[in-house]
Amino acid sequence: MTHAAPPMSLPRSAVVGAAIVFALSGGYIRRLLDLYQALQRNVTSPVMSTQPLMPLESTCEYAGIPCKYVWGHRLLVPNVLKWLQATTGIPYEVVFYAFYLVTLAAGYLVFYWFLRHWLAEMPSALGMTYLAALYPLTQTNPDPAQMMIGLMLFCAALVAIERDALPLVMLTIFVGVFNREEIGGVLILYALRWIGLKPWPKFVASCAAVFAAWGAAFWGARYVLGVPAGYVAAWTVGNTRTNVDGLLDALRNPTPFAHFRIVFYLAIPPLLVPLVYRRWASVPLLFRRTVWFVPAYLGVLFVASILNETKQFMPLMTVVVPIALTALFPPPVAGERVS
Numbered sequence: 001m002t003h004a005a006p007p008m009s010l011p012r013s014a015v016v017g018a019a020i021v022f023a024l025s026g027g028y029i030r031r032l033l034d035l036y037q038a039l040q041r042n043v044t045s046p047v048m049s050t051q052p053l054m055p056l057e058s059t060c061e062y063a064g065i066p067c068k069y070v071w072g073h074r075l076l077v078p079n080v081l082k083w084l085q086a087t088t089g090i091p092y093e094v095v096f097y098a099f100y101l102v103t104l105a106a107g108y109l110v111f112y113w114f115l116r117h118w119l120a121e122m123p124s125a126l127g128m129t130y131l132a133a134l135y136p137l138t139q140t141n142p143d144p145a146q147m148m149i150g151l152m153l154f155c156a157a158l159v160a161i162e163r164d165a166l167p168l169v170m171l172t173i174f175v176g177v178f179n180r181e182e183i184g185g186v187l188i189l190y191a192l193r194w195i196g197l198k199p200w201p202k203f204v205a206s207c208a209a210v211f212a213a214w215g216a217a218f219w220g221a222r223y224v225l226g227v228p229a230g231y232v233a234a235w236t237v238g239n240t241r242t243n244v245d246g247l248l249d250a251l252r253n254p255t256p257f258a259h260f261r262i263v264f265y266l267a268i269p270p271l272l273v274p275l276v277y278r279r280w281a282s283v284p285l286l287f288r289r290t291v292w293f294v295p296a297y298l299g300v301l302f303v304a305s306i307l308n309e310t311k312q313f314m315p316l317m318t319v320v321v322p323i324a325l326t327a328l329f330p331p332p333v334a335g336e337r338v339s
Contacts, residue, residue: 009121010121010122010125015109015112015121015125015128016109018108018125018128018129019105019106019108019109019112019128020105022104022105022108022128022129022132022135023101023102023104023105023108024101025132026104026132026135026136069227073177073178073181073217073218073221073222073225074146074178074179074180074181075178075221076146076149076175076178076179077099077145077146077149077179080099081095081096081099084099096145099145100145103145103148103149104135104148106148106152107148107149107151107152108128108131108132109128110151110152110155110156111127111128111131111151111152111155111317111318112124112125112127112128113155114155114156114158114159114318115127115128115321115322115325117159117162118284118322118326118331119322119325119326119329119331120329120331122329123325123328123329124325126325127321127322127325130321131317131321134317146179146180147180147311147314148314149179150176150179150180150182150183150314150315151314151315151317151318153172153175153176153179153183154183154185154186154315154318155318156168156172157169157172157173157176157183157186157189158189158286158290158318160172161186161189161190161193161194161286162193162286164194166206166209166210169186169190169210170209170210170212170213171213172186173186173187173210173213173214173217174213174214174216174217175217177214177217177218177221178217178221181218182312182315183214184214184218184300185293185297185300185315186210186214187207187210187211187214188293188296188297188300189290189293189319190206190207190210191203191207192289192290192292192293192296193286193289193290194206239302239303239304239305239306240302240303242306243302243303243306243307246306246307247307272291272320272323272324275324275327275328276323276324276327279327279328279330280327282326282327282330282331283322283323283326283327284322284326284331287319287322287323287326290319291319291323293316293319294316294319294320297315297316301313
C-alpha cells in the first residue's frame with residue numbers, strides 16, 4: 001500500500017524573508033527603470049519618478065492644476081509621512097523611502113495571506129513571487145506606497161466580500177478612498193459576487209451601502225478641500241482623449257518602454273483563456289464571477305484615468321493571479337482556506 005507524500009511546508013520565516021528580499025530588490029530594479037526612462041526621454045526629469053510624494057499643502061502643480069485638486073481625497077499617505085517626519089525628526093526623503101520599502105514587504109505578505117484562503121503554501125508563495133516580478137513594471141509615478149496599500153485593501157475587501165461581511169467591505173472602501181480612488185472597484189467586485197445569489201432588495205441595498213461609503217469619503221474630502229465641482233468631469237474628458245491618442249500612437253509608433261507596460265498588462269487577461277481551459281470548474285466561485293471585473297475595471301480606467309500609468313492595474317492581480325493559480329493548483333475544496 002502506497003501513501004501520498006505530505007505537501008511541502010514553508011516556514012513562516014522563509015515567507016517573511018522572501019517578502020523583505022522582494023521589497024529590496026523591487027525597489028532597486030525600479031531605480032534602474034527610472035534611469036532607463038530618463039535616458040529614453042520619457043519623463044521630464046531624471047528624478048521625476050523617484051521624488052517623494054509631496055505633502056498636500058505644497059504649491060506643486062500637475063498638468064497646470066494644483067496638486068490638491070489632483071490628489072484631493074488622497075490624504076492617507078501624505079499625512080502619515082508628515083506625521084512620521086514630525087515625530088521622528090528624520091528628513092522627509094528618508095521617511096518616504098523607508099515607508100516605501102516597508103509597505104512593499106507588507107504588501108507581499110498580505111498578498112500571500114490573501115492567496116492562502118484558497119491555495120496551499122507553495123502556490124501562494126509562487127503567487128507572491130509573481131507579483132514581485134511584475135511590480136517594477138507598475139511604477140510610473142512617485143506614490144509606490146499608495147499602490148501597495150491599495151493592493152492590500154483590495155485583498156482584504158475580497159476576503160470580506162467572500163464572507164459577505166458588509167460592514168468590513170464598507171469600512172475598507174471608506175478608508176481606501178483616502179489612499180486612492182481605485183478602491184471604488186470593490187463595489188464592482190461585491191456586485192459580481194452576490195448578484196443573483198441574494199434577494200433583489202437586499203442586494204440593491206447592500207450595493208447602495210457600499211457605494212455610499214465610497215461616495216461619502218470621495219466627495220466629502222473633495223468638498224472639505226474646496227476642489228471645484230467641475231474638475232472630475234473635465235478630468236474625465238481629458239483622460240479619455242489622452243487614452244485614445246495614446247492607443248493610436250502605440251499602434252503607429254511602438255517604442256520599447258513607453259507602451260510595453262500597458263501592452264503587457266492588457267495581454268494578461270487573454271492569456272488566461274488557454275491557461276484555464278477545461279480547468280474553470282476548479283476556480284473558486286468568487287473568482288469565476290469576478291473575472292468580469294477585469295474588463296469592467298479597464299473600462300472605468302479608460303474614461304477616468306490615464307491607461308499608460310500602469311500602477312493602476314495592480315488591483316487586477318487580486319483576480320487574475322488567483323484564477324491562474326487555482327486552475328493550475330486546484331484546492332481540495334474550492335472557496336475554503338487550505339491548511
